[in-house]
Amino acid sequence: MKIQAAITPAANAPFTLAEVELDAPRPDEVLVRIVGAGLCHTDLVAAEGMMPIALPAVLGHEGAGVVEQVGAQVTKVQPGDAVAITFTSCGHCPRCASHEPAYCHAMGQLNFTGLRADGSRSLVAGGQRISGSFFGQSSFATHALASERNVVKVAPGVPLEIAGTLGCGVQTGAGxxxxxxxxxxxxxxxxxxxxxxxxxxxxxxxxxxxxxxxxxxxxxxxxxxxxxxxxxxxxxxxxxxxxxxxxxxxxxxxxxxxxxxxxxxxxxxxxxxxxxxxxxxxxxxxxxxxxxxxxxxxxxxxxxxxxxxxxxxIEGDSDPDTFIPQLMALYLQGRFPFDRLVTTYPLADINRAVAEQQQGLCIKPVLLP
Structure with a gap:
């Protein structure tokens, strides 16, 4: 499907909004319409060419939105569910088995390379495959592909457009x-x-x-x-x-x-x-x-x-399926006001959001497609 995305064309280059082609979800994947995506320092490190992901790429790893389609093997969520997207993990290594997915043996491969687990790329721009699957999502876009392991249902009352910030920076600090x-x-x-x-x-x-x-x-x-x-x-x-x-x-x-x-x-x-x-x-x-x-x-x-x-x-030692719901519950109790950190920007203004964050004019930018 054709989507709009903020592409990082080369190291230290400004983000560019463009139309790209996103693969249909595979049997183990979830298609999410992105409502908001947090801008994290890790995205900027990747945009500087300091991570394994090959550029050009679509970054973004604090997405949240609505499930539009699920693969045949997916049972955790269904179309219409509101979800936050976090880091991904393999689900079968010793660390994942002990509910410590932040230390998954395949953490680097699954989150930092811009590739699916099988080495494939999920995005096409200008007729060529480009890197996606950043942290199992690449959510600087109108839509993203994720998996069961890195989506968490958003509790009613939690603002969906900012819920993705719980998926990395916020859970890292609190965790x-x-x-x-x-x-x-x-x-x-x-x-x-x-x-x-x-x-x-x-x-x-x-x-x-x-x-x-x-x-x-x-x-x-x-x-x-x-x-x-x-x-x-x-x-x-x-x-x-x-x-x-x-x-x-x-x-x-x-x-x-x-x-x-x-x-x-x-x-x-x-x-x-x-x-x-x-x-x-x-x-x-x-x-x-x-x-x-x-x-x-x-x-x-x-x-x-x-x-x-x-x-x-790493990631506050979070087990997202338990810790992110805990943070959402604390927010609803008025004890974890993470929304006070957020300033929202249209996705088209991503470069302004980066500049204002670096200048200290905002704390946590969230991009709205």
Missing amino acids: AIMRSLQCPAGSSLLITGGGAVGLSAVMGAVIQGCAHVVVLEPNAARREMALSLGATLAIDPRAEADWVAAVRAVLPTGVDFMLDTSGIPAVIERVPQLLAPKGTFGFVGVPPAHAADLALPGTLREAMRSGFTYRGI
Whole structure:
């Protein structure tokens, strides 16, 4: 079928809206009419040519919409169902069997290559096959193909156009606190970076009952948002000559937990100065390419002496079929207001959305076909 999609034609090139041909759903696939798709930093990393997906490609991996057609093998959803689309997984490796699909053995192949599991491409543009199936969806478009494993029904009362943000960035931040680190009530937490992931972590920390939630973020509007969502302190690293000392002034023995969403080497290198004994450092931020060889902070001796734990986190350790419905239920209870992070844009204005996100004028852009 012919659809409209935002194509990434080449590395670092602007997105281009164009007509492309999308395959009909195979027996194990679900055709979704996209109502909204979140714009995530991972999309921009892919658009810079820093991921395995070959360009040109249709990106987008936080889609939500209405099921229009299902393959013969699909039983989880039916036409007319409202769904959010998340990352995909194989369903049969040891990690999937233990309900840890974020660590699926085929995570890279299924989500980052732009190919189906069998190596085929689902999109045609200009008479040639181009990459799709990004995170099992490619939702910067009017329609996308997904599978049973990466669609989750959207609860009534949850705004469908923004529900897709739960599928990656929001569940990564909230899940890092609620699932990966499992911060207990009364604990202290430092979050470095106040974007959508970091602010979702703030909301997760409030739900967990953390006593101290400190956010390090240079953007004033995002600091204000962090405080309004429940952070107990927001620090501007540009205004504090020694921001580590500012954290220590409030928490003299250090923080129990630290979550980095920034990927900034100068931040990551300060971790040993911030953690309390037996503290845990969780990281979802990816350092820039020139810092690819950055070692995790602290030597083995330092980690052993203080009992530190360094914890890499993917997708907030989410099992989407259970965690996304949990977040939706919390939203409906008024306890997880992720909608406050969102600014919507027409899909045709995707390049403006990218620019305004990079300028700090919005937190979580959502594109509306």
